[in-house]
Amino acid sequence: MKLPIYLDYNATTPVDPKVLEAMMPFFTESFGNAASRNHSFGWQVEQVVEDARESIGNAIGAGGKEIVFTSGATESDNLAILGVAEFYQNKGKHIITSPIEHKAVIDPCHALEQRGYEITFLNLDENGCIELKQLEDSIRDDTILVSLMAGNNEIGTLNPLKEIGEITRAKGVLFHTDATQGVGKIPIDVEEMNIDLLSMSAHKIYGPKGMGALYVRRKKPRVRLSPIMFGGGHERGMRSGTLNVTGIVGFAKALELSMEEMASEAERLTGLRQRLYDRLTSELDYIFLNGHPTERLPNNLNLSFGYVEGESLMMGVSDLAVSSGSACTSASLEPSYVLRALGVGDDLAHSSIRFGMGRFTTVEEVDYAAEKMIVAVKRLREMSPLYEMVQEGIDLSTVQWSSH
Amino acid sequence: MAYSEKVIDHYNEPRNVGSLDKSDMNVGTGLVGAPECGDVMKLQIQVDPLTKEIVDAKFKTFGCGSAIASSSLATEWVKGKSIDEAMTIQNVEIVEELSLPPVKIHCSVLAEDAIKAAISDYKSRNKD
Numbered sequence: 345m346k347l348p349i350y351l352d353y354n355a356t357t358p359v360d361p362k363v364l365e366a367m368m369p370f371f372t373e374s375f376g377n378a379a380s381r382n383h384s385f386g387w388q389v390e391q392v393v394e395d396a397r398e399s400i401g402n403a404i405g406a407g408g409k410e411i412v413f414t415s416g417a418t419e420s421d422n423l424a425i426l427g428v429a430e431f432y433q434n435k436g437k438h439i440i441t442s443p444i445e446h447k448a449v450i451d452p453c454h455a456l457e458q459r460g461y462e463i464t465f466l467n468l469d470e471n472g473c474i475e476l477k478q479l480e481d482s483i484r485d486d487t488i489l490v491s492l493m494a495g496n497n498e499i500g501t502l503n504p505l506k507e508i509g510e511i512t513r514a515k516g517v518l519f520h521t522d523a524t525q526g527v528g529k530i531p532i533d534v535e536e537m538n539i540d541l542l543s544m545s546a547h548k549i550y551g552p553k554g555m556g557a558l559y560v561r562r563k564k565p566r567v568r569l570s571p572i573m574f575g576g577g578h579e580r581g582m583r584s585g586t587l588n589v590t591g592i593v594g595f596a597k598a599l600e601l602s603m604e605e606m607a608s609e610a611e612r613l614t615g616l617r618q619r620l621y622d623r624l625t626s627e628l629d630y631i632f633l634n635g636h637p638t639e640r641l642p643n644n645l646n647l648s649f650g651y652v653e654g655e656s657l658m659m660g661v662s663d664l665a666v667s668s669g670s671a672c673t674s675a676s677l678e679p680s681y682v683l684r685a686l687g688v689g690d691d692l693a694h695s696s697i698r699f700g701m702g703r704f705t706t707v708e709e710v711d712y713a714a715e716k717m718i719v720a721v722k723r724l725r726e727m728s729p730l731y732e733m734v735q736e737g738i739d740l741s742t743v744q745w746s747s748h
Numbered sequence: 749m750a751y752s753e754k755v756i757d758h759y760n761e762p763r764n765v766g767s768l769d770k771s772d773m774n775v776g777t778g779l780v781g782a783p784e785c786g787d788v789m790k791l792q793i794q795v796d797p798l799t800k801e802i803v804d805a806k807f808k809t810f811g812c813g814s815a816i817a818s819s820s821l822a823t824e825w826v827k828g829k830s831i832d833e834a835m836t837i838q839n840v841e842i843v844e845e846l847s848l849p850p851v852k853i854h855c856s857v858l859a860e861d862a863i864k865a866a867i868s869d870y871k872s873r874n875k876d
């Protein structure tokens with residue numbers, strides 16, 4: 345077993361060697377510009393790009409012509425939201441989303457608010473789930489877009505895409521989903537789920553960083569977008585910029601591999617996740633699961649370890665690469681906005697750790713991680729005044745804290 | 749963010765972790781911070797009633813590595829000092845000693861507050 349152990353697969357993943365191998369010829373040998381229409385260097389890579397487009401589209405039940413290549417899911421989210429808002433502004437200026445979307449969705453929405461659009465953020469229950477009835481009731485005549493993610497990057501909770509799609513289709517409103525954490529991990533079919541726009545990213549599924557795509561439905565209904573990037577008119581005018589051929593090839597290969605083993609990998613990762621949870625909860629008290637117990641990404645476990653602060657906990661497990669919702673780990677000094685939106689108290693948000701498992705995670709690594717966590721939590725609780733007070737029977741909510 | 753060697757040292761081997769009997773008249777207890785803010789420090793001092801010297805100090809901290817290190821260092825520094833001398837410990841001295849970055853300065857402020865709160869508790873319980 346090699347240390348440190350990487351358990352942050354929701355942040356990024358290593359490029360699979362098979363993916364790298366597929367990409368290599370397109371750096372030095374077949375280096376043509378896919379937009380060069382007048383020589384073989386261009387023709388050759390244009391065909392490769394079109395094959396990749398088809399393969400990526402098919403993985404989500406779409407056609408190749410519906411795939412717009414971008415620099416990543418952040419750009420895809422921005423293009424979907426800003427592009428739809430601009431194009432359909434005469435129809436309306438109302439967008440519906442949720443407070444735990446990725447910042448790549450929330451921040452463009454806030455930018456639109458400054459430009460006179462109205463954004464509705466749906467209510468969530470304690471697991472991070474929306475209420476379909478509220479979604480339905482929130483749709484108005486001037487609503488142009490509903491944007492709800494497939495699976496949450498921090499807490500793993502899945503949205504009921506099919507049910508959301510039924511509502512938006514019936515109401516004639518476009519449905520965008522940020523499926524960065526979902527594509528290649530859980531079954532997604534844009535036809536069956538009535539998805540009109542879908543953001544994805546290569547580096548979450550063992551492909552290269554800096555590569556993403558936006559699915560834009562071509563019929564029933566045909567979705568139109570105003571571009572946010574102008575230039576050579578690539579990608580049917582929706583996203584100008586020379587195509588990242590190596591990235592596209594890597595993305596297609598990565599998605600192909602993920603789709604091949606999606607069902608078995610989901611089962612394996614769910615097993616590892618449960619093993620980690622069982623081991624930790626058998627040795628430690630005051631562990632709180634963040635996110636939905638079952639409707640969650642197979643590879644994500646987010647736990648709050650009561651009375652222990654997240655950053656100090658990560659310091660105690662320095663040979664594990666995990667992440668925390670603690671304020672001390674963010675530049676803003678604010679604890680996770682996702683956990684706060686779920687109504688998790690700030691104290692428990694500070695105590696949260698996200699474990700992300702993936703293709704190269706082994707049972708041995710999970711067991712090692714569990715042991716390290718148990719030792720570190722016990723040690724830190726020995727020096728936690730809060731744990732001591734709770735053991736003495738003091739209700740912490742009744743204490744007058746001198747906040748600073 | 750990389751931690752300074754001294755922070756890591758205090759985190760790995762914190763000095764004076766524990767609790768003193770807070771009902772003891774010679775013990776002063778300071779509890780500062782709030783769970784919602786991500787840091788709570790409890791710092792206790794035991795004072796010699798005759799010499800007013802701090803003969804023992806203990807801490808428990810909920811917080812990041814820098815908060816743990818700041819309180820650990822604070823207990824080291826107050827031991828052997830008179831309560832008047834201990835009152836003069838400034839957070840900037842803790843910042844310097846531990847090479848704390850700007851985002852961690854509040855940890856040192858909290859440690860200074862904890863010392864002052866413990867002394868003030870001791871004094872309020874030992875009014876002449």
